[in-house]
Amino acid sequence: MILFFSNRIRLYILFTLLCSFQWGLAQHKLADEVQMPAFSKTTVGEVFQLLKERQDVLFSFNGNILQMDSIISPKAFKGNLYDYLDGILGKEYSFKELGKHIIVQYTPQRMSVDFEVQTPGKNKVVITGYIKNIRTNNPISNASIFDRSALLSTLTDKNGYFELDVKKKNSLIAVNVSKEMFRDTSVMVIFPIEAQVGGKKKREYGYFEGYEEDHGLYKSFFGRVFLSPAQRIQSMNLGGMFLYSPYQISMTPGLSSHGFIRSQIVNKFSLNIIGGATAGVKGVELGGVFNINQYNMQGFQVAGVFNTVGGNVSGVQLAGVGNRVFGISKGVQIAGVLNKVDTVRGVQIAGIANTARQAAGTTQLAGVLNNSSDDAGIQIAGIANRAKKVKGFQLAGIVNIADSSDYPVGLLNFIKNGEKNLSLLIDDENYLGLQFRSGGRVLYSILGAGVALVDDGPSKYAFEAGLGALLLNRSKFALRAEITTRNHLTDKFKLLDNHQSSLRIIPAYKLTDALSIFVAPSFNYAERDENTVPIGGTRWKAWGRDHTRNTFYGGGIAGLMLKL
Missing domain, CATH: 2.60.40.10 (Immunoglobulins)
Structure with a gap:
């Protein structure tokens, strides 16, 4: 009118x-002529798939109001697409066209x-x-x-x-x-x-494809605190529609150059003095304190405290405290404290923690913790790494946890399908030791403690740590290579200055599936005992160390290994 x-x-x-209405534009796809066969029994999903192939359209809808597996029996039809959809779905549904997208809405x-x-x-x-x-x-x-x-x-x-x-x-x-x-x-x-x-x-306008799914931004802490109820209502009313603008400037989310419709605008350049809340960014966004995007961010985003994106990210995010992405992040995330994302592809760097549901093909670097509830690529953390399946390697200061991780490096590694065993052994220095090995199917870590059976020096106890690799694993035979370092203590548990490093090649014969016996040679370097006076330079010996000198020498261990 x-x-x-x-x-x-x-x-x-x-x-x-x-x-x-069609946002003031002509209906192209909905007005196209279609010719569809009759179906005695089919599903909405099958009809949509056929229309997608024939008409080059994409259907978007809320799965709670329209089920893809709903059974329908449409008659043969020749006419425009709008009338066909109206006929098979009924008058309680309406259709909007945005580009290739046909948005199906329940509008009774x-x-x-x-x-x-x-x-x-x-x-x-x-x-x-x-x-x-x-x-x-x-x-x-x-x-x-x-x-x-x-x-x-x-x-x-x-x-x-x-x-x-x-x-x-x-x-x-x-x-x-x-x-x-x-x-x-x-x-x-x-x-x-x-x-x-x-x-x-x-x-220019656009449509956010993920709108029909559960939009977690408004239910999150950021949405409850920084977005007004009016913005949430506006988003529900307008669905996934957004408009493009060259720029916007805001002081706070409520004071923007775009006024109340700011939450439906995607900007090429966005400057938020304190903070801003827009539909998205396709370019550059700068925030003194925070940036909030309802849909996607493509480009470069920087905030003094945090960035929050309800859709997907493609590009670089920098935040003084944290980045939060509810969709997929492809690119680089750098945060002073925390990066949190549903799915990430690229690099995450955080001062404290990185967390994701899916991080396959991603490198995560964190001062404390990396966590992926599904797959992960490379994880490096000061304290702990956790994932379901690691396709790269894990490096942690204390512990790695995964269902599958072939190359974990940490003091402790709890890998579901990996290495876990205890060894009781005696070595060439007459130390009776207990070792715990934990890790993946290839690399594993070693923690051990021992007591001297012969009292011929200041050292009474020892503890050691190391890294090993399972080189060969057959039904009756296994071959391992290990590097360890040992520290010594007195009978009063005072730490001594002398250390010992060892390289071991450990062949093991499996008596049963769980129990193995081994006798292994080692090549060692040991510093002289703390209370001795040095009488010469470093010495090389074929067997046994010299307690008065730093010594390279050959040795060995023997014992039993129990698979846990």
Whole structure:
């Protein structure tokens, strides 16, 4: 409907529109001719797949209101796509077209629009009115009223009343009304006296594909604290639709150059003095304290405290404290404290922790903890790493945990399908020792403790740590290589200065599946005993160390190994 009016005329109009609007654009895909066969019994998903292949369209919808496995029996059809969808799904569903996307919405309710247009100034238009439920005549609160070309938006109050202040009057105003569960309504208003019909550039728009899924941003801590209820309502009403703008500047999420519609704008450049909340970024975003994007971030994002993205990230995120991404992050995340993401591909660097549901093909570097509840690539942490399946290696100061990790390096490694055994042994220095090996199918760590059986020096006890590799593992035979370092203590558990390092080649014969016996040669370097006076330089010996000198020497161990 097109309205012509002068500054002195007020018009009150009641609209009952039973079809969805297309953001002021022609329906291309929905108007395309389709020819579909009859199906005696099929599913919605199978029909959508066939339409996707034939018509080059993508369907988006909320899985809670439309099930892909719903059984339908459509008749043969020849006509436009809109009529076909309307026929197989019913009048309670409506369809919007955004690019290749056909958005299917459950809209059993209808609304009426009763509004008045005023022109108090030459370049100012005020549109006021009421939105009501056409069936019950009750007012509809929290409906979104907006003009996408001018980037203007507002919400109706509890009485269904709204005011849309158009500060600069253009030749065309599109008053669009959206409300969750209601079919969308649109009114076009033209000013014939001052109209400049030709040459006006249409504003670019887009659609966020993941909108129909559970949108966790608004349920998160960041959403509850930094996003207003009105923004959440606006997002629900407008669905995954967003508009593009060259730039925006905001002081806080509520004070933005884009006004109330800021949460549906994707900007090429975004500057947030304290913080801002937008639909997304396709370029650069700078935040003094924080940046919040409802949908995707592509490019470069920097915040003094935190970045939060409800969709996907492609590019670089830098934050003084943390980065939070609810979708997929491809690129680099660097945070002073925490990076948290659903799925990550690239690099995560955090002062404290990196955490992800899926981190395959990713390098995670953290001062304390790396955690992936599914697969992971490379994990390096000061304290601990955890993942389900590690396809690279793990390096941790204390512990690595995984279902599968062939190359973990840490004091302790709890790998479900990896190495776990205890050894009781005696070595060439007459130490009776107990060793615990833990790790993956290839690399493992060694922790051990021993007591001297012969009292011929200051050392009474010893503890050692090391790294080993399982070189060969057969049904009756295994071959290992290990490097260890040993520290010595007195009978009063005082740590001595002399250390010992060993390289061992350990062949083991398996008596049973769990018990093995081994006799292994070793090549060692030992420092002289602490209480001795040095009498010469480093000595080389074929067997046994010299307690008065630093010594390279040959030795050996023998014992039993029990698989845990």
